[in-house]
Amino acid sequence: MRLTFRLIFFWFVMMLASLCHCHTPPGSCQTPDKNLGQCVHFSACRFVLRQYAMYKEHMPPVIMRFLQRSRCRPKVDGYHLCCELKDVIPANANSKLK
Template sequence: MRCTSRLIPFGFVILLLLLLLGHTLGSSCQTPEKTEGRCVHFSSCRLVLRHYAMYKEHMPPVIMRFLQRARCKPKNEGYHLCCELKDVIPANANSKLK
């Protein structure tokens, strides 16, 4: 009797882990200022939270244009933008938009 095992190829497992990790952390991107960033939900970016805390609904047009240029996903996936690495809030941190 022949025993056949159905092992998942190692390369596939690595690819799957990289995809899951990339989804959790956000994908790499370039900010409008040409610096390395991470594509994250706007609520995970300190820069956005600082601007919102300062201006609330009266954000200056220049900042609004910057945030629009920083978008890194289609609108139907929520508001994700390319956030500079130093401003990315870790997923395990308590971040609330105030």
């Protein structure tokens, strides 16, 4: 009886855990300012492209720190960061700043 209860309880907990993750899209993340984002290569994020277009090599330290805190993958995978959903450039779109 106890073993059956434990198995049912374990199954119930596992089902709840799977339901909690079903609404979170793959690759989703949270930006440093707590917004929902997607982990993408920096070139697929309009925010980064706008900042670079505005400042070039003279990006303010506060923006550089924000971008560093946005990193969502190890360096060996390239520079991926958590980009706010509204700024993500779709993979099939032209990657120029819009």
